[in-house]
Amino acid sequence: MRATLGYATGICLALLLGCSAGSDVIGGRLSSGAELVVVDDAQGKWGVAVRENGLAAAMQPNPVELEFYGDDGSVLAESFPYDSVERSERGFVGNASIRRDGVVFEVEDRWSVDGAAVNVLRQLVVSGSGPGGFLSALTLISGNDAPRPEVDYFAPGMIYGSPDNLTTVAIGGWETHRQGAGVIRIREDRMPAPLFGVRFRDGSSFTVLNAAPQGDTTVEDSHDKESRPLIDERFRFAALGVEPRGERIACGLWFPGTEGEVTYSGDTYPGGQMHRWRRRYHPVQDGLDQNYTVAFRFARNESFPDFYSNAWRWAWDTLRPEVVKHNIEQARRSMVDLLGEVTAKTPDGRTGIPRHIDAYYETEPDRHPDAVIGFVGKMLEVAGFLLQDSLGDEDAERAEKHRETALAIVDSFTRIEVAPPASEGFVLATGEPALEGDVIHLRTFGDDVKASLRAILREKSHGHEHPEWLNWCVRYGDWLLTQQQSGGGFPRAWKPVTGEVADPAPQSSYNAIPFLLLLTDATGEAKYRDAALRAAEFCWTIGQADGRFIGGTIDNPNVIDKEAGTLSLEAYLMLFGKTGDKKWLDRATMAANFAETWIYIWNVPMPADEDNSRLHWKRGVPTAGLQLISSGHSLVDEYMAFDADEYAQMWKFTDDEHYLEVAKILLHNTKLMLALPGRAYDLTGPGWQQEHWSLAPKRGFGLHRHWLPWLATSQLNGIFGLEEFDADLYGRLSN
DSSP states (O other): OOEETTOOOHHHHHHHHHOOTTSEEEEEEOTTSOEEEEEEOSSSOEEEEEESSGGGOEEESOOEEEEEEOTTSOEEEEEEOBSEEEEOSSEEEEEEEEEETTEEEEEEEEEEEETTEEEEEEEEEEESOOSSEEEEEEEEEESSOOOGGGOEEEETTTEEESSTTSOTTSTTSHHHHHTSOOOEEEEGGGSSSSEEEEEOTTSOEEEEEESSOOOOOOHHHHTOSSOOOEEOTTOOOOEEEEEEETTEEEEEEEESOOBBSSEEOSSOSSSOEESSOBOEEEEOOTTOEEEEEEEEEEEOSOOHHHHHHHHHHHHHHHHOOOOOOOOHHHHHHHHHHHHHHHOEEOTTSOEEOOSOEEOBTTSOOOBOSEEEOSTTTOHHHHHHHHHHHHHTOSOHHHHHHHHHHHHHHHHHHTTSOBTTBOOSEEETTTOOEEOSSSSEEHHHHHHHHHHHHHHHHHHHHTTOOOHHHHHHHHHHHHHHHTTOOTTSOOOSEEOTTTOOEEEOOOTTGGGGHHHHHHHHHHHOOHHHHHHHHHHHHHHHHTTGGGTOOBOOOTTSTTSBBHHHHHHHHHHHHHHHHHHOOHHHHHHHHHHHHHHHTTBOOSOOOOOTTSOTTTOSSOTTOOOBTBEEOBTTSOEEEOGGGGGHHHHHHHHHHHOOHHHHHHHHHHHHGGGTTSOBTTBOTTBSSTTOOOSOEESSSSTTOOSOOEEOHHHHHHHHHHHHHHHHHOHHHHHHHHO
């Protein structure tokens, strides 16, 4: 008995979800109260079902799904029930023998119950050979209708609930559902955890996880930008997602990882989104075997934020990312020294660091002509860390050099008019105004005026007064208050010089909160704190209360991204520290839980047949700790090194040990591709680092090999911030 995928008769559904007593075999009861059942289809064959889980009850009349790819480009999907089922200690074993064109596919699935999850260990062996390729799949079909507007999807770092706040043509975007068939299969190397979940309107859910991901691929797959069909037995990566089956949906895992309906090319930022299939198969080859473990988590009565946070914690506990220890003091010194070395001072007194510099030692260094604050330029944040390091430096000559450099940077940038802002920096050679884009962003000034105030307060505590710096910050703050909207939000961007609003979108208003709170500390003026509280309430009510954080990166506006979560986490923790009101800690918890779902918690191997000297991310270096940057593409970076201190604070304030594990990953694993003494890779020297990479095609490569100032300041913020928060804890974690 076989069935084409996408078709299940009403009789099969009735048998699986409501069959008479005596025809089913209990496979086990989950901690959620759901029940795993094996069902006789009345024809001597067997399927499975999970009952008593609300709208997220699930079934599968044909657990063995195969997809065949012909030499003529044809694709045929078929599904098969088990021929036999035997009880096991914790569940059951299902077996199927499938004959097709003289080739036999022998399948053994070992099902077991583990708490709230059902685990399936699949082994498939091919006897005989044939043309074309194939993949196998293991999915569960929703027991109830699941139209897209009525269900929430979760793919970490990619989809959070609805397609809203994704670009239309992104994986999971609206085009897939409005113009396509609604199929979402995502290669697991794009995913911080190989995890995909579906939540129904009654709060019930089921989530699929590749519990033992391997991820191997080839150079041919990695460098394919055109999405050509490929067949190779070395593919060991899966795809996870959902696809419609009538009015219902199937959620599961496909192996190897054919991806569609939308895929991304190797250059995925931002124009590499393609509405096409990236087909990957194994050859129909005698002796070929597939082994993989699929886990399904079932839950009930969870809000959307609880659903994805609990599913993520389950994945974390299953995959158990390893902390790779580094000498943090050595890393700190290397990065601070680099900041001092690359700072340029012009004859007419301008001091700054180029927006980017080539980090690859074999190239003639390419230096951007501009130096700017905020986002990628971070010039005032650079100055703050040079000053902070100098305060504790026993090397007096080094300390004085860094202090002089920092003072020169601040003096150069506080000449910029800020009421309203005239620019974000200057051309080093000429002094002409410079912008990161073509407008002034709230994020840009939020980053660096905040850093200036921290430096001012720290310097004051050590006996150094800087009234001219504070006056500059106050002038910007007073102007910013005039821009606060009636609901409490702030515009995203303004035109330079005139202050005319260029983008009124207020989703990134969290950028103003830490700056305003620090300005209250520096001046004693409550008006800034009051504005920060209004902005925080606004941000919470426009989507963050539902676990969605939007608009962090300035070059990918108003989409879901990790920096929206991390910046909100910083803001809410500061509000909790200033007020003691637990609601701000609760909101910080929401932001922390969202932000950590962007962190890779498994190791994606580089292609074994790739030339390691060409790779940007070197073969054999673990990838756990990298983070996706934003929805809509697959580039990763180390930005969340910035937040090691904030997750340590979350641990202290909540007694939740998990946050301490996140802090360790962010403190140590974010240094894995940082050049250090004795381990420079192919970079210029200690302290250098490349901005980003991809773990999906083009695996192990970035779009460029530039170092930017934010790379050092994000790392240093986590180090200095943790030491300032709790010196003993820093000493314990850094060792």
